[in-house]
Amino acid sequence: MINSAIILPNRFMQQVVRMTQTVSDFLPSARILAPSISEWMSGLLLAAPKKKTTHHKKRLRMNSKWLKPMKNITPCPVCGKEKLRHHLCRNCVKSLFKST
DSSP states (O other), rough: OOSSSSOOOSHHHHHHHHHHHHHHOOOOOOTTTHHHHHHHHHHHOOOSSSSSHHHEEEHHEEEEEOOOSSSSSSTTTOOOOOETTTTHHHHHHHHHHHHO
């Protein structure tokens, strides 16, 4: 049933090839697809990293995704402390609540 030229990695892959070959017995057009499906599945099932990714390499890769310095910080025109642009100053709001 299975071609001796094709080396199959595991039982699941062998079952896939058997199913495609039984289908190809009933449908002659499926015979063309059987080898390509087994080749495609074998590459998919064997995909695994060769070595563990080190802590250093992982952190280097994630470096661009981490926090960056904020560029929208401006001084408050009333008290002079730093605040986010288009936001109320916390210092001024606190002083308003203390005075009332």
